[in-house]
Amino acid sequence: MSHTAIAAIEAISIAISKNKEFLTDLDAAIGDSDHGINMTRGFDAVLIKVKGLPTHTDIGTVLKTVGMTLISTVGGASGPLYGTAFLRAAALAQGISCIGSHTAVQMLEAATNGIKERGKATSGEKTMLDALEPACEAFANGIKAQKSLVECLALACDAAYKGVEYTKTIIATKGRASYLGERSLGHQDPGATSSYIMLKALADFCRHNNLEVN
Amino acid sequence: MSHTAIAAIEAISIAISKNKEFLTDLDAAIGDSDHGINMTRGFDAVLIKVKGLPTHTDIGTVLKTVGMTLISTVGGASGPLYGTAFLRAAALAQGISCIGSHTAVQMLEAATNGIKERGKATSGEKTMLDALEPACEAFANGIKAQKSLVECLALACDAAYKGVEYTKTIIATKGRASYLGERSLGHQDPGATSSYIMLKALADFCRHNNLEVN
Amino acid sequence: MVGIVIVSHSAKIAEGIRDMAAQMARKGQKIIAAGGTTDGDIGTDAVKIYEAIKTADDGSGVVIMVDLGSAILSTETALELLEEDLRNRVKIADAPVLEGSIGAVVQASLGGPLSEVLATAEDARELRKR
Amino acid sequence: MVGIVIVSHSAKIAEGIRDMAAQMARKGQKIIAAGGTTDGDIGTDAVKIYEAIKTADDGSGVVIMVDLGSAILSTETALELLEEDLRNRVKIADAPVLEGSIGAVVQASLGGPLSEVLATAEDARELRKR
Numbered sequence: 248m249s250h251t252a253i254a255a256i257e258a259i260s261i262a263i264s265k266n267k268e269f270l271t272d273l274d275a276a277i278g279d280s281d282h283g284i285n286m287t288r289g290f291d292a293v294l295i296k297v298k299g300l301p302t303h304t305d306i307g308t309v310l311k312t313v314g315m316t317l318i319s320t321v322g323g324a325s326g327p328l329y330g331t332a333f334l335r336a337a338a339l340a341q342g343i344s345c346i347g348s349h350t351a352v353q354m355l356e357a358a359t360n361g362i363k364e365r366g367k368a369t370s371g372e373k374t375m376l377d378a379l380e381p382a383c384e385a386f387a388n389g390i391k392a393q394k395s396l397v398e399c400l401a402l403a404c405d406a407a408y409k410g411v412e413y414t415k416t417i418i419a420t421k422g423r424a425s426y427l428g429e430r431s432l433g434h435q436d437p438g439a440t441s442s443y444i445m446l447k448a449l450a451d452f453c454r455h456n457n458l459e460v461n
Numbered sequence: 462m463s464h465t466a467i468a469a470i471e472a473i474s475i476a477i478s479k480n481k482e483f484l485t486d487l488d489a490a491i492g493d494s495d496h497g498i499n500m501t502r503g504f505d506a507v508l509i510k511v512k513g514l515p516t517h518t519d520i521g522t523v524l525k526t527v528g529m530t531l532i533s534t535v536g537g538a539s540g541p542l543y544g545t546a547f548l549r550a551a552a553l554a555q556g557i558s559c560i561g562s563h564t565a566v567q568m569l570e571a572a573t574n575g576i577k578e579r580g581k582a583t584s585g586e587k588t589m590l591d592a593l594e595p596a597c598e599a600f601a602n603g604i605k606a607q608k609s610l611v612e613c614l615a616l617a618c619d620a621a622y623k624g625v626e627y628t629k630t631i632i633a634t635k636g637r638a639s640y641l642g643e644r645s646l647g648h649q650d651p652g653a654t655s656s657y658i659m660l661k662a663l664a665d666f667c668r669h670n671n672l673e674v675n
Numbered sequence: 676m677v678g679i680v681i682v683s684h685s686a687k688i689a690e691g692i693r694d695m696a697a698q699m700a701r702k703g704q705k706i707i708a709a710g711g712t713t714d715g716d717i718g719t720d721a722v723k724i725y726e727a728i729k730t731a732d733d734g735s736g737v738v739i740m741v742d743l744g745s746a747i748l749s750t751e752t753a754l755e756l757l758e759e760d761l762r763n764r765v766k767i768a769d770a771p772v773l774e775g776s777i778g779a780v781v782q783a784s785l786g787g788p789l790s791e792v793l794a795t796a797e798d799a800r801e802l803r804k805r
Numbered sequence: 806m807v808g809i810v811i812v813s814h815s816a817k818i819a820e821g822i823r824d825m826a827a828q829m830a831r832k833g834q835k836i837i838a839a840g841g842t843t844d845g846d847i848g849t850d851a852v853k854i855y856e857a858i859k860t861a862d863d864g865s866g867v868v869i870m871v872d873l874g875s876a877i878l879s880t881e882t883a884l885e886l887l888e889e890d891l892r893n894r895v896k897i898a899d900a901p902v903l904e905g906s907i908g909a910v911v912q913a914s915l916g917g918p919l920s921e922v923l924a925t926a927e928d929a930r931e932l933r934k935r
């Protein structure tokens with residue numbers, strides 16, 4: 248139901264706010280010191296928008312609202328990237344108020360592919376994709392193995408976390424950090440980190456609320 | 462004497478002001494509609510500066526003041542170009558309060574060469590050089606033929622005028638007008654026109670004041 | 676006339692380029708600045724860009740000039756929001772944002788079609804500064 | 806660190822580029838905007854550029870980024886005003902003004918020498934927007 252979706256978005260938003268400085272500091276090392284500021288600005292605006300939606304709005308509309316708000320308020324590369332991700336996921340949730348496991352996998356894949364297309368990027372380039380692609384795969388495998396949503400999200404989070412760690416070992420070839428060449432080595436990618444934070448917030452939210460897909 | 466030099470500069474300044482709209486309109490056709498505005502702003506500032514100079518300042522210092530003021534206030538390409546011209550002429554008039562005919566030729570040549578160097582341009586590119594180079598040559602020839610200053614300046618003005626007319630028949634390959642390619646044909650160059658106006662003002666000033674070089 | 680949209684991370688830059696380019700433009704030439712975030716910070720806004728494209732088009736199409744990486748991402752996101760008809764006559768120039776904008780505006784003001792305005796914008800890559 | 810001077814016809818542009826580039830800079834990196842005429846109009850001012858160069862130099866040299874034709878003329882005029890010692894460590898980058906400035910600032914902040922900062926600025930010519 249949309250109020251669950253909105254509550255999940257709210258949980259994500261809170262997690263982003265809490266990590267505002269952390270994300271900005273990560274971006275200071277290999278970027279322009281704004282990732283936390285960008286994401287917080289975006290999700291603050293998202294919260295206002297989704298809370299203004301009529302009750303019983305379908306999940307597609309909620310996610311579309313998130314996506315449209317992110318592309319217009321985040322400001323940095325993460326805006327069109329995450330915005331596109333939410334818009335692509337939204338397209339698969341049009342008119343639905345309850346997400347099935349198959350749809351959940353498709354949505355996460357569509358979101359990840361949206362970022363790949365928008366960013367013309369792939370794994371190994373020290374971006375959010377290094378967290379999202381493995382997370383997406385782990386989630387899909389979990390669903391295929393008929394694990395619970397909470398279990399699958401836990402697997403996705405583990406994979407995303409490893410992805411974040413992996414970004415420390417590689418050189419950025421996309422985004423601003425690529426200006427630094429080898430000097431980007433040793434630092435974790437801010438966008439991969441925010442992806443992990445959002446997935447973790449979603450996983451925790453689902454666990455606390457005993458949510459399940461069917 | 463410096464007060465004569467200053468009076469000559471004042472005459473040039475008045476001529477520029479009078480032609481502010483005309484020069485700006487010429488620039489509207491093949492440029493950015495500011496040549497008259499630029500030159501007037503520059504010479505207004507010049508007037509204030511040179512009038513503030515101590516009496517008995519040498520001509521070199523007067524011309525250097527003109528050049529420095531033009532490079533800092535005109536704003537357009539004509540600023541560094543005319544500014545450099547005055548600075549180069551100034552270098553030959555250091556410590557002098559009276560200009561000999563030989564020096565006059567050298568100064569005009571130095572000024573013209575300064576513009577050529579600064580603008581990396583030559584005659585036939587639809588710039589101020591199409592007025593100045595022939596004017597310079599005509600002036601030098603006149604002095605060589607031992608004509609009077611007033612006669613020589615009249616010859617220079619005639620040559621400059623023809624140069625301005627010539628710019629109507631050629632395509633700009635330097636400056637903003639070059640962006641227009643063939644569309645610059647048929648229009649006279651604003652900078653060539655301001656060069657003619659300045660020379661004419663100087664010629665008239667010398668004629669009215671019966672000035673002579675020796 | 677082909678419209679020009681200038682996308683920069685900075686509102687000041689987008690407006691400054693618009694002002695500079697406007698000096699070289701004919702009356703009626705549309706040059707729309709789409710720079711910065713709504714709250715005046717440094718960044719880009721796909722929805723602002725989307726609105727700018729719609730304002731810039733008079734039916735002749737629009738050339739978009741962009742500054743850095745994420746401006747491209749936002750602009751491509753904006754394109755995705757356009758109806759197909761308009762999207763088909765909108766091009767992102769592969770050109771330096773300031774230098775290309777001046778060339779694009781001159782060419783657009785001369786009445787050149789979309790392809791020529793785009794080509795002129797992209798010629799600015801060959802501009803030499805020395 | 807090598808200093809960066811940004812010369813534009815528009816004060817807004819020079820300041821906007823400075824602000825954008827500053828986001829990528831280390832503390833202490835000098836980025837000096839030298840845009841517009843003294844009375845706030847569109848144009849360049851060789852004396853303002855000359856002052857900017859002197860402010861930008863800490864002994865490591867200065868890379869100057871310029872926008873259009875007459876900005877180059879004003880900058881070269883400014884160079885002529887410098888004492889030879891300083892002039893020898895000042896370079897005008899043959900690069901797009903915005904894109905080159907960002908690269909130059911990143912490289913300067915990494916502590917690169919004049920030649921590298923210049924080269925990085927000029928690499929921006931190869932930047933693709935599509």
Ligand SMILES: Nc1ncnc2c1ncn2[C@@H]1O[C@H](COP(=O)(O)OP(=O)(O)O)[C@@H](O)[C@H]1O
Pocket residue numbers: 274278279281282285286322323324325326328362365366367368373374375376421422423436437438439745
């Ligand atoms: N082309 C791209 N593809 C995928 N992710 C990207 C790309 N460019 C940047 N990113 C991600 O965006 C993050 C930076 O976001 P943010 O700081 O908000 O934007 P900006 O770099 O414009 O300031 C990076 O850490 C990286 O994960």
Ligand SMILES: Nc1ncnc2c1ncn2[C@@H]1O[C@H](COP(=O)(O)OP(=O)(O)O)[C@@H](O)[C@H]1O
Pocket residue numbers: 488492493495496499500536537538539540542576579580581582587588589590635636637650651652653875
């Ligand atoms: N490279 C150059 N060499 C010589 N003269 C030039 C050059 N570029 C421009 N000019 C002259 O400058 C004039 C334009 O001056 P102005 O309008 O004040 O400058 P801007 O073009 O910067 O607005 C042109 O008409 C031309 O005569």
Ligand SMILES: [Mg+2]
Pocket residue numbers: 274278279280281282323
């Ligand atoms: Mg950032």
Ligand SMILES: [Mg+2]
Pocket residue numbers: 279281322323324717718
């Ligand atoms: Mg940013």
Ligand SMILES: [Mg+2]
Pocket residue numbers: 488492493494495496537
């Ligand atoms: Mg002009």
Ligand SMILES: [Mg+2]
Pocket residue numbers: 493495536537538847848
């Ligand atoms: Mg001008």
